[in-house]
Amino acid sequence: MQTTAWLVLGLPLAGSILIGLLHKQLKGKAAGYLGTAVLAGAFLCTILTLISLQDRTEEERQVVFVAWDYAKTVGVDAQLSILIDPLSLLMMGVVTGVSTLIHLYSIAYMVSDKGYNRFFAYLNFFVFSMLLLVMAANFLVLVIGWAFVGAASYLLISFWYRRKSATDAGIKAFVINVVGDIGLVLGTYFIFKHSGSLDFLTTFEGAEKSFGEHGNNDLTAGCLLLLVGAFAKSAQIPLHTWLPDAMEGPTPVSSLIHAATMVTAGVYLIARMHPLFELAPTAADVGAVIGAVTLLVAGTIGLVVTDLKRVIAYSTMSQIGYMVMGVSSGAYVAGLFHLMTHAFFKALLFMAAGSVIGAMAGQQNLDKMGGFRKAMPFTFGCFVIGGLALAGIPPFSGFFSKDEILLVIGEEGGWHWGLYVAGYVGAFLTAVYTWRMIFRAFFGEACPEAKELEGGHLHHAEVHTNPANGEVEDTDVGFPGSEHHIAERAPEMKVAMGVLAVLATIGGFLQIPKVTHILEDFLEPTFADSHVHHATSDGLLVLGLVLGAVLGLAGIAVAYRVWVQQPGTSAKVLERFKPLHTLFVNKWYFDELIGLVVVRPGAWIGRVARSSFERIFVNGTLVGGSTGVIKASSSAVRAVQTGLLRSYAALLLLGLTVVGLYFLLSA
Amino acid sequence: MNIEWFLTVSALIFCIGAAGVITRRNPLVILLCLELMLNAANLALIAFSRMHGNHDGQVFAVIVMVVAACEVTVGLGVIVAMYRRRVPIDVDELRELQG
Amino acid sequence: MAEVLFFLTAIGAVTGAVGVVALRNPFYSVLALVSHLISLALLFLLLRAEFVAAAQVIVYAGAVMVLYVFVVSYVGGSDEPMASSLGKPFKIASLGFGAALFIVLTAAVLGTGLQALGTQGVPYEAGFGSPKEIGELLLTDFLLPFEIASFLLLIAAVGAVTLARRRGGLETPGELARYTAVDFLRPAGTGTMAEGVGGRRRLPAGIDERDPEPASEPEVKQ
Numbered sequence: 001m002q003t004t005a006w007l008v009l010g011l012p013l014a015g016s017i018l019i020g021l022l023h024k025q026l027k028g029k030a031a032g033y034l035g036t037a038v039l040a041g042a043f044l045c046t047i048l049t050l051i052s053l054q055d056r057t058e059e060e061r062q063v064v065f066v067a068w069d070y071a072k073t074v075g076v077d078a079q080l081s082i083l084i085d086p087l088s089l090l091m092m093g094v095v096t097g098v099s100t101l102i103h104l105y106s107i108a109y110m111v112s113d114k115g116y117n118r119f120f121a122y123l124n125f126f127v128f129s130m131l132l133l134v135m136a137a138n139f140l141v142l143v144i145g146w147a148f149v150g151a152a153s154y155l156l157i158s159f160w161y162r163r164k165s166a167t168d169a170g171i172k173a174f175v176i177n178v179v180g181d182i183g184l185v186l187g188t189y190f191i192f193k194h195s196g197s198l199d200f201l202t203t204f205e206g207a208e209k210s211f212g213e214h215g216n217n218d219l220t221a222g223c224l225l226l227l228v229g230a231f232a233k234s235a236q237i238p239l240h241t242w243l244p245d246a247m248e249g250p251t252p253v254s255s256l257i258h259a260a261t262m263v264t265a266g267v268y269l270i271a272r273m274h275p276l277f278e279l280a281p282t283a284a285d286v287g288a289v290i291g292a293v294t295l296l297v298a299g300t301i302g303l304v305v306t307d308l309k310r311v312i313a314y315s316t317m318s319q320i321g322y323m324v325m326g327v328s329s330g331a332y333v334a335g336l337f338h339l340m341t342h343a344f345f346k347a348l349l350f351m352a353a354g355s356v357i358g359a360m361a362g363q364q365n366l367d368k369m370g371g372f373r374k375a376m377p378f379t380f381g382c383f384v385i386g387g388l389a390l391a392g393i394p395p396f397s398g399f400f401s402k403d404e405i406l407l408v409i410g411e412e413g414g415w416h417w418g419l420y421v422a423g424y425v426g427a428f429l430t431a432v433y434t435w436r437m438i439f440r441a442f443f444g445e446a447c448p449e450a451k452e453l454e455g456g457h458l459h460h461a462e463v464h465t466n467p468a469n470g471e472v473e474d475t476d477v478g479f480p481g482s483e484h485h486i487a488e489r490a491p492e493m494k495v496a497m498g499v500l501a502v503l504a505t506i507g508g509f510l511q512i513p514k515v516t517h518i519l520e521d522f523l524e525p526t527f528a529d530s531h532v533h534h535a536t537s538d539g540l541l542v543l544g545l546v547l548g549a550v551l552g553l554a555g556i557a558v559a560y561r562v563w564v565q566q567p568g569t570s571a572k573v574l575e576r577f578k579p580l581h582t583l584f585v586n587k588w589y590f591d592e593l594i595g596l597v598v599v600r601p602g603a604w605i606g607r608v609a610r611s612s613f614e615r616i617f618v619n620g621t622l623v624g625g626s627t628g629v630i631k632a633s634s635s636a637v638r639a640v641q642t643g644l645l646r647s648y649a650a651l652l653l654l655g656l657t658v659v660g661l662y663f664l665l666s667a
Numbered sequence: 668m669n670i671e672w673f674l675t676v677s678a679l680i681f682c683i684g685a686a687g688v689i690t691r692r693n694p695l696v697i698l699l700c701l702e703l704m705l706n707a708a709n710l711a712l713i714a715f716s717r718m719h720g721n722h723d724g725q726v727f728a729v730i731v732m733v734v735a736a737c738e739v740t741v742g743l744g745v746i747v748a749m750y751r752r753r754v755p756i757d758v759d760e761l762r763e764l765q766g
Numbered sequence: 767m768a769e770v771l772f773f774l775t776a777i778g779a780v781t782g783a784v785g786v787v788a789l790r791n792p793f794y795s796v797l798a799l800v801s802h803l804i805s806l807a808l809l810f811l812l813l814r815a816e817f818v819a820a821a822q823v824i825v826y827a828g829a830v831m832v833l834y835v836f837v838v839s840y841v842g843g844s845d846e847p848m849a850s851s852l853g854k855p856f857k858i859a860s861l862g863f864g865a866a867l868f869i870v871l872t873a874a875v876l877g878t879g880l881q882a883l884g885t886q887g888v889p890y891e892a893g894f895g896s897p898k899e900i901g902e903l904l905l906t907d908f909l910l911p912f913e914i915a916s917f918l919l920l921i922a923a924v925g926a927v928t929l930a931r932r933r934g935g936l937e938t939p940g941e942l943a944r945y946t947a948v949d950f951l952r953p954a955g956t957g958t959m960a961e962g963v964g965g966r967r968r969l970p971a972g973i974d975e976r977d978p979e980p981a982s983e984p985e986v987k988q
Contacts, residue, residue, distance in 0.1 A: 641764070641765060642762065642765055643761075643762030643763060643764040643765030644758070644759060644762055644765075645697075645758045645761070646688075646689050646690075646692075646758060646759070646856075646860075647856075649688050649689050650689045650856075650859070650860050650863055653685050653689065653860075653863045653864070653867060654863050654866075656867065657863065657866045657867045657870055660867070660870045660871065660874065661870050664870060664873060664874055664877075668768050668769050668772050668812070668886055669883065669884055669885060669886060670882070670883045670884075670885065670886070670887060671875055671876060671883050671884065672772065672776075673809070673813065674875045674883070675872055675875060675876075676776050676779065676780070676809070678868055678871035678872055678875065679780060679783075679868060680779060680780065680783050680802075681867075681868075681871070682864045682865070682867050682868035682871070683780070683783040683784060683786075683787055683864070684783065684786075684787075685863075685864050685867060686787060686860060686861055686863075686864035687786060687787035689860035689863070689864070690787065690857060690860055690861070691787070693792055695792050695795075695834075695837065695838055695841065696786070696792050696795050699786050699792075699795050699796065699799050699834070700786060700787060702799060702830075703783050703786055703787075703799070703802070706802070706803065706806055706826075709806070709818075709822075710806060710809060710810075713809075713810055713813050713815045713818060714813060716813075716815065717813045717814060717815070717887040717888075718882050718883070718885075718887045718888070719882075719887075719888065720887065720888035720889075720891070720894070722894075722895070722899050722900060722903050723903070725815050725817070725818050725895060725900055726900060726903050726904060726907075726908050726911075728815075728818050729817075729818060729821060729900065729904075730908075730911055730912075730915050732821060732822070732825055732826060733915040733916075733918065733919060734915070734918065735826075735830070736825065736826075736829070736830050736919070736922075737918050737919055737921070737922035738922075739830050739833065739834070740833070740922045740923065740925070740926045741922050741925050741926055741929070743833060743834070743837045743926070744925065744926040744927075744928075744929035744930045745929055746837065746841060747837060747840065747841065747929070747930045748929045748930055750840070750841045750842075751930075756841060756842075
């Protein structure tokens, strides 16, 4: 098992390095196939590791492999080690599996881009860092993986680096991620202060002893700081503003990073740290509340956004809110189950969106789309499956996972009922905005590009422009390629989307309540020490299932009425609720708030520091002072070199006198 | 007429010669002042020879005279060569090594 | 009696020294030095160094100073301008340095613990300072310095000749070449010594390689 576990990490790293070194030599799609093959190998190794883990007995299912021991040098038990247990294997499986499919998709999607090889090198590097994150066995490796993931995300968001909007988005994502990194590291410090060990298993086993039966303030502070890190990575309020902007990256990037893997890192973190969160209920409650708030806010914004990818991005934010709410409240299995199913259908939705954008020759605005149903049947089918799963319609996977979370929250009682209600309101909103997107893009009057496609010709843009602001671009390195691809014509894309569609459909059967509990049994060893006790009341269960299905269908019906049956309805509703609409369109003014509270003071401090401290102290004293001293002393020494014979002779004489004086006095 | 007096006179002449080397600008005169210093040294040597009663100092003085003669020869040759090439005969003008 | 003579010669020597330094005309400085040398010879006589005194007068005042006179009259050496390029402070400073050195040396001499300095030296033996004694020492104990000194003289002579020779720079272009018999014994391009030191004159037909502008060169012109 050790070999296969390390291979899971090593293969993507090797792929990334190999593609990076050979990026000038690899021609055509070679880099794509290499990257995909490497990941397929990693997925295979994950399966093998899973099999060999399941061979062990229940008690021995948390294994640590150490590659290098730093303990002797640093004084802290820092090791380069990985932890193989059911939780990490679940994450590894999701990451490698979905990544393989997305790599397959990208082989065809990115074909005409001049930065093709660079793309696959970056993508492999991202997968490596994500795997490092989920396989970490101590806080040190976790932080390393966390930081790498942020860096990979930055590289991929600003992939088309000659677009200013893309580079701005990359910087925004990176800066907010760094805020999260700081939270993570500080949280680690607070926890380490009491536990004395960086290793996960050691910390968790000794948690009650180190922190006391009911936790202490340091633990709460540490968990809150860990939450800051989780929120930054998972785009929860208030650190969420980077996610919509991150749609500047190519669609496979959005699909992999901002749907399935990186944004779920926060959820993984809370699930992994569950012994600590259970001892610090304040932090857990904060997590649950923020998750609920995020899912509502993101849902409302999703109702009014007009960019296709941004709708899906806000839906991601909302669904991650569900997951965060779930794992913070103790619904670990449910939350992780939703993570897995969400990875399937969200990646599928993004891939399908990429196909539609390809048909539109790079245009992403929903206002300009319509009637693609006849021209792109396969893409439409994928959208429908993904939309049904997202809206929570049985028997698709989203239904089972989402309702399980809300069931556990409902059972908590007390003020958690507020979260319960919020969850179902969010489910309704989810259905509405998801199907708004589908109806607007695929139903109604066919737009010119759709008509062209029906005639068998894929629309090409004569002049390549930036879809956001209409600036003219060329198709050289740093900008998107000249050609766009749709699923119907690219077999790789079709295969990837097909597999995900199947998974989105049948994935729910892993954990049908009361019927199958494969996932629960699988994850049992990790969460065995959890104190949260679930007494599932059947009444609430049935209520939840029915309510979920009803709300989902109701949402679809509302969307159908507003956008298909009576096309003018949305304009009328907009008129009546103008202030609300303005609030939603401006994303609840979070960007402006952050700009006012953080960016402007920061810039002001920078300006003040530059004009005062830097100018006076650094430039004047340190730099100017040292050069001034050297200049003065060297010019003083230079003054001796007059070139005059007489002055040299005079100095000689003076020296002679001094020497004579010395001997005279020392005698 | 102790030996001290001779040594004092020698020191005086030496210092006068040194002051002259520093003060004058004509290289010929500088060489002359250099001669003064050498002669002062000779006087001291002879005085010490008288004090000790052996002739080592006197032989040393003779050799000093030889060296002084050689030095004057070469120095004057340099000055003549300078004059021939229209270089100004003034040590203050010759400051190419400045800086 | 000896003290009177001592003071007189000492004053003469110092006066001559001051004259060398202070007189503006270099010629007068040379003459002052001559008088200083002769006074010094008398001081040597007072110290019973007869041979050295004679050598001083004959060699130093006689030969070296004559050389000086020749050069001073050739080079000229105008009266020095009164204004020094370095200014008065430098002059005062240098005189100060000299004075300081004098004080240091005098302090050394007068304050020394050497008892013999307070006397007139060891008792006089007959034949002290005679040429016989000096010559004996030069050829026995100090043979090596003697030989090296003679070698030094040779080098100085060769050096002086090399430094002061003509290099053909004083011949004007239009000057007629005067031939002597030896010019035909030293053909051009054969590496003769005369050619090496640049003393050759132009031969007829002007095939002197050191000529920058050949008068008539058989040149093929297009």
